[in-house]
Amino acid sequence: MTLVKATLIGIDGGENIKFMFNPTEITFSRTISLEQPPGAQTDKGENKVSFKHPNPYSLKISNIIFDTYEEGTSVLNYITKLKAAVEFSKSGEGQSKRPPIYLFTWGDTSYLRCFVKTLTFKLTMFLDNGTPVRASVDLDLEQVESSTPLASMKTPNLSPEQRAAFNRDEFLESKPSKKKP
Template identity: 30%
Template sequence: MAAPEKAFLELEGGERIPCLYNPAELRLTRSNSWDATPRPGRPTPRLRFGGARPGVLEVSLFFDTTATGRSVAEHTGRVVEAMDIDPTLPGSDERAGDVRPPLVTFHWGEVHSFRSVIADLALAYTYFSPTGTPLRATLDLVLQQFEPEHAFGPQNPTSGTPQPHRVHRVQSGETLDRIAARYYGDATRWRPLAAANAVTDPLRLVPGTLLAVPGIEDL
């Protein structure tokens, strides 16, 4: 039986923050704005679509390092720091005050959220060693949608590529031709994979990378 997939947060730029335990629940909310102007002596006014509001993904993460005795803050601190301004991000201009924290995407197997900002974070340390080292924590995140994308749909975990029918996680030693043979039954069809994922060297793939796999009808 295959090992269970581990959830992780992907920061803008490619850094990954692994979740020690997979969440028990994901809560997605979306809302639209509808405008109505009441007029005296008129019946119920007709609604007019006023636009969509950003989607919101709520996720509660659990962290426990009692087995190792190391501070759980080594893991939770990386998430907290993702709310800090990063002046190295593309388009940043510190002189003009145009800086922001990195975007965040939640991944869990074939589940990929929209690119988001961390709108709210609540961290609670719930268990400590006798010396005061935090060993257990819960971290509640509210991720707010940054740009138009589907959440939990057949979307691409990489930006700017076609919508795939599936996603493949690169294993150690895999090459694009082997992946093409697996999904298309033809190792020579590795070029569409390279194009969909902006891969420059099909023989050197980074293990753990998520690749978009276009449907065979799109080749």
């Protein structure tokens, strides 16, 4: 059986990042946003809670090892791709607007469409000349939805003539107005 490497596949604006060694664990988390208005209490004196919405999933991968000791080259060549993941995209739809979007996969499983929210790395081994040859990396990934809106969410693409045929109230109701003589 062939060992399959965990990978961050660049979907929009990022290069693929293949892990040198697979993670030993991945941790998922998700929270619910709450609203607790000050002073609002139940009949029993407990704070009232309003549930707003679920937040995106987060995925934490700790202690990802990159090691170039046997090659004698700098491990920073691998870290450079990870550093680019926490900068704004240089290409794609999100160019200069947001970080690159990735799909975190491992084997046949696609875990999360995401961006790299946090990158932490430690250089842990050096050659005699100071070249870093081993790094330990922690990544926090955060889920993002597809940028393609659902058909019902698309903004209508109207020609100037179509726009002239609508007044504001009727436009919001999606009914054409009758032109006044």
